[in-house]
Amino acid sequence: MKYSIRQLEVFLAAANTENITRAAESLSMSQSAASSALKELEQQFDIQLFDRVGKRLQLNELGRLIRPQAEALLAQATELEVALRQHQQPGNLKVGATLTIGNYLAVSIMARYMAEQPGAKVMLDVENTATIARKVLNFELDLGLVEGELQQSELDVIPWRCDELVVFCSPDHPLAKRSQQPLSDQDLKEATWILRESGSGTRQTFDRIMSGILPELTVLLELQHTEGIKRAVEEGLGLGCLSRVALEDAFRRGSLVPLTMPHRNTERRFYFVLHKQKYRSAGVERWIEMCKENY
Incomplete structure (x- = not known):
């Protein structure tokens, strides 16, 4: 075999860090040893895996092609080592x-x-x-x-x-008195909303749920954390829409009130x-x- 596990470790560390010095540090090697291992790997097969831009190493097309195979091989080698030491028990x-x-x-x-x-x-x-x-x-x-x-x-x-999103408000919100009555589209459009940010799965599902009226909704705040949204809604700043998983304790305490809108599909996975x-x-x-x- 013309390559070693150590050479693959250096290749993958360099691919992750884009720098041979940081790659060497991550593997507890000297910079010269890591450079030699990577150079030997390329010379043995007469190939180049990186484009060198100053001190930066950027994977080229061949490097990107073999990276998944090297990852898989190294993962198998690591698991074999764990299995030999721990009788095939799952590891980190x-x-x-x-x-x-x-x-x-x-x-x-x-x-x-x-x-x-x-x-x-x-x-x-x-x-x-x-x-x-x-x-x-x-x-x-x-x-x-x-x-x-x-x-x-x-x-x-x-x-x-399976999971579902739930629209909710504070106990003092006007809609809390109508918690047993389904929300209409007009209720949704007249409300002020506290939502997750774009890029989150919750926001993706919310946008799907509100298909047809989404441009008419008033979004006051977009927050990255569910607890921040719950706190803002508790303070009466508007309605929220989060996973039931994140709201069950608040519903039991009565600090937040669930609202229903059966005409819209709130289920997700x-x-x-x-x-x-x-x-x-x-x-x-x-x-x-x-x-x-x-x-």
């Missing part, structure tokens, strides 16, 4: 989750996973749907848990569980997102199993 994971899932569902799954796999660690990255998709595409995450629908040819988007060319380790498979078991 890098999981991305959108805000609703990350704040209200993923933490309990993470706790159960680490309890089942002593010594295993889970890095949880909480971002919006667009950012999670980008990081999965860039091999920065092992898998993503998202609220929004995605159409990316390089991603596997697998349905997980949560999804697993994985790169089609990334090797699926035992840890990834076990995480998905736990998600399905818990919810």
Whole structure:
């Protein structure tokens, strides 16, 4: 075999950092050793994997082509090492989750996973749907848990569980007195709204729900965090629309009031997102199993 695992590690670290010095630091190597490993890999096959722009290394077309295969091979090699040491038990994971899932569902799954796999660690990255998709595409995450629908040819988007969005207001809002009566389109158009930002799965679903009247809605604030939206609505600044998962405690306490609009479909799904060319380790498979078991 003309290449080594170490050479592939250097290649992938350089692809991620776009700098050989930072790549070497991430692998606890000297800069000269990392440079030599990358140079030897290219010379052995008489190829060039990067365009060198000053000190920056930018993947060229060939580099981008072999990157997924190198990622998959390295992941398999890592899992083999773990299996030899830990009798095939799932290991560490890098999981991305959108805000609703990350704040209200993923933490309990993470706790159960680490309890089942002593010594295993889970890095949880909480971002919006667009950012999670980008990081999965860039091999920065092992898998993503998202609220929004995605159409990316390089991603596997697998349905997980059902969810629904709920419109809500403060107990002092005029519409709270009509909480048992369905909202009309006129009610929706006359309201002031506190919403998630564009790029989030929740906002994507909200825009679909409000199809036909969306341009007529008055949006006062766009916030990146569900708790900020809930607080703004509690203060009487307007109506909100979030996942029922994020609102159940507030509804039980009575600090927020659910409103109904049966003429509009508020259902949606949560999804697993994985790169089609990334090797699926035992840890990834076990995480998905736990998600399905818990919810």
